[in-house]
Amino acid sequence: MISAIYNLALTTGANRVVRGARIEHVCGDPHLGPEKDYAFGMRIVRTALEAICTPVHEPTLFDPLEHAVPLEVSHAS
């Protein structure tokens, strides 16, 4: 679960919680401009994908800013 209010997600028992940006823009930040917003969003989503692949034993927080996720950008063509 990606959530800006991540503590609530943890206390209600979500297994894998990814820290989102803000309630009004959970998966990015429009104030960063289009390119950095995209990169930030990509980082959050990649952290979520990494979280799905990580075994957990209790509600666990994954923070995109603390996870070293490769930041390469892939363009579908």
Place this chain on the structure above:
Amino acid sequence: MRLEVGTFPVQHVSFGSQTRYEDGHLQVNKAALLAAVCRDPRIASADLELAFPGESVRIWPVRDVIEPRIKVEGAGVVYPGACGRPITTVGEGRTHRLAGMGIVEVSRVNWHDAGGDFVEICLDMTGHWSEMIPQSKLINLCLVVEPDPGLGNEAQNDAVHKAALVVNDHVAAATRHLTPPQREVFALHEADPSLPKVIYIWCVHSPQAMSGSPTAFCTMTYGLTQLTPPWFLHPNEILDGALSGPYRTAFAMSWTIVNNPVLLDLYRRHGIDWQFVGVIALRTEWTTQHEKQLMANQTAKLAKLLGAQGAIVTWDAGGNEFIEVVRTIQACEQLGIKTVFLTSEDDATEAAPTMLEPLPEANAIVSTSFFKSKTLEIPDLPPVERVIGLQQKAIGPLRDQFVPTAGSLPPPPRYDDHYGFGSLSCIEY
């Protein structure tokens, strides 16, 4: 800070050739008052109508109900900061109020442009909905007002609320040179130090995050609605309207703020049952976990520094705002402040709790019932003989169907008795 509140009970209101108060009868010069309202070039149309308790009347849509007040001695004006009024600190001197009547702001102007949060409040003057809403028991002077449709939403909000405050100033001025039939002095005089110190933590919604504007219209603190750190207010400031303006329920209005029974009971029992410390007004709807927790920590710290041993917490919103509210309770309890939470409850769908984040520290909760009209199974409102305001109302999830407002209507979706005005009771079986 010493404030004398002079009360002028209103038993009857009529339109007449001058605006004056005598022996419980308020006469209002409608033409002069409408001329004053229309002096603002932003106002496109305005009318005044009266609604009495027991009449077959529905008022729709209701944005705010204001208790007529005026400052007759001391600095500043009532409802300070609202719509550009002076922001001089209030709470001292003498204020007059007209009790038993309300000024109802009736307009199609919505709170903001950002979607959702439509004005959904109606007042019935008779029937079951009227029995559930305190303002339905008032004699209501209704200002039906529409602004220039070419204005932006915030200017429209400012124009119609300012118009309602023009009505307030005009009506309440009738008492300026009169001797109040009832007087009450409010002061936080020195009290028996062995009495426990109690603070009121009053959470108010900010529309900033959802509207995207720090100046969107809502309940104001000296005119401000933006997300700001907690404010410490003397209760006299609130009695002078330093906190005023509506949010989206009948219980979050200018009238309910100055008549809030939690505030008045805490104040009247100061020096008897406790020492009332004052009010922390906490803005809610911060949008990260960190911000919410920071506000909770700082509110509790402020309460502790002010010596509070006990706290009462109320709020006027719903959804994610619960987090900073309940975390404030948790932070207070962790600092040794015994905290009571007065709140309405969500429906108990399946196994979900009726509160978003139940925390063990929130162990003293007074419920004022469910907040959804649907959960409360409030029946549809009966047809009425007369509607003050709009004759049609949009309904349905897409708001694309229109029904006559004089006919039978579903009740407004939210009840939310934030401050315990309610007349509902509950039977366990």
